[in-house]
Amino acid sequence: MKDVAARAGVGLKTVSRVVNGEPGVTPDTERRVQEAIEALGFRRNDSARVLRKGRTASIGLVLEDLADPFYGPLSRAVEEVARAHGALLINGSSAEDPDREQELVLALCARRVDGLVVIPAGDDHRYLEPELKAGVATVFVDRPAGRIDADVVLSDNFGGARDGVAHLIAHGHRRIGFIGDKARIHTAAERLRGYRAAMTEAGLPVHDSWVALGSTAPDRVRSAAEALLSGPEPVTAIFAGNNRVTVTVVRVLADLERPVALVGFDDFELADLLRPAVTVIAQDAAQLGRTAAERLFHRLDGAPGMTQRIELTTRLVPRGSGELPPVN
């Protein structure tokens, strides 16, 4: 759009008016914009027309794991928006494997989905460029696209983690551990950044041994938690980087004599019934899915303009585990 505006020597708003057939543009200006569009190969997305014709349309959803409870409400929300637009949902799991993500995305494109909602596993999405040029609308959710420009809907991972760690510090903790997902995953990196920011703001050091990133497999998380809790200066509190990590840390802490404070990123079912009930930084998975899907259909309806980065706030839910005092 920007290129079209520059080439035609008009503003973005004028390009938008021409593309959407709105009034207020002189015939000469319209001609110049149309010529610029043709010269640059800019194609209006026509998927919306397919929808309007009443053909059964479809959109694709690529997520990490259909079996992870975080993705249930997200998928369902995407589905409901798709349904309201007369579209079916085709989905699949990348299993956190960039190659599998690419294979799945391209298979969905080969099936001529009108658009894609992608929770990316990889960090290089240039393979999508031909599809985007061909008009496949794509919105990323939970994590941004890598090396391409695309709409994205995220939670405030940095701010949420910072708030959670600051909450532990406010309850007297000085030695706080962080157990998170693999470092190359955007959400894990952002939450770690939030942890470090809260510690720095409080003037606290972060020992290397207090940060444990890796797979969310229960065995890995258990070992990491046990390491943080042993040694000469064990941590008195743990910040768990996502719901898969939190449930395993809860199991480890249940076997301990001394109380250890815990704040987890992501709310989860029954967190309030555990003893102690688990304090969390809640993000709204359904809202992430809904927002991304609405943005997608907005694009399919021909919405022009810059790509957007939409960030949803998180919410601290104090329940007991995050308010335990430090016990050395």
Place this chain on the structure above:
Amino acid sequence: MKDVAARAGVGLKTVSRVVNGEPGVTPDTERRVQEAIEALGFRRNDSARVLRKGRTASIGLVLEDLADPFYGPLSRAVEEVARAHGALLINGSSAEDPDREQELVLALCARRVDGLVVIPAGDDHRYLEPELKAGVATVFVDRPAGRIDADVVLSDNFGGARDGVAHLIAHGHRRIGFIGDKARIHTAAERLRGYRAAMTEAGLPVHDSWVALGSTAPDRVRSAAEALLSGPEPVTAIFAGNNRVTVTVVRVLADLERPVALVGFDDFELADLLRPAVTVIAQDAAQLGRTAAERLFHRLDGAPGMTQRIELTTRLVPRGSGELPPVN
């Protein structure tokens, strides 16, 4: 197949041999079977050929709610089997609405899926007959098809519920309540039947007020549980008909002074960390999905023969809540 066999005057096995090109059939018999097949309009399913040609194929999965944790592992298992066969998964939620189920199934058929795995919301699937005749393989899972003949993979809902209630009786309970899903849902009806069987086998009466069927919405379940637990002769134990019911009953019991025993149908995450930990009748959701999907691809590979009803066993997992003694 049966009609073909009758018309040709041969056995089912002979029809199967002819259809699959196996040896051991005389030319005269083969001719008679082929004539019967043509006369009756019997069509071998050709979807498998599409798969073999290497085109990206797809199967549809219709379930109740993508956001229900029971369906996460089931969906993922169906997806993994589909993936192993080079097929994409297209899925959708019926929201327990028979009309929406039908709309979704027919939309998937219109998209030319090769096959369907269906967790039915309705109890009349005659609308599928033209699709089945056209070769869309269909396997029902969790609940059987209504008024059509189709493969189905089920858990032993009756036996599981009977075992769970017998377990409560063995721990001294005489007044046991049953809170289940809507009566028209197959699994709810079967589990209720199991509850009644266990009570009858122990010579115990079942008061009408002890059985509460209806939606699994938290408010409804909470009211039902509170009604069972009040009055002149409150129950001393509850059998919860599925995981959505169980988690709400756990919440109600957490607010009570006196201990009430609980056994729930379906295992759920963190059941073992609640106090008391929750005794369940576990069914293997992933195995249900895997078995159904494998049956589907077996059909797509041209497997002839009668429809099958495959029943998976359930497993009692004693954890504490089901072993509490009765307190009047």
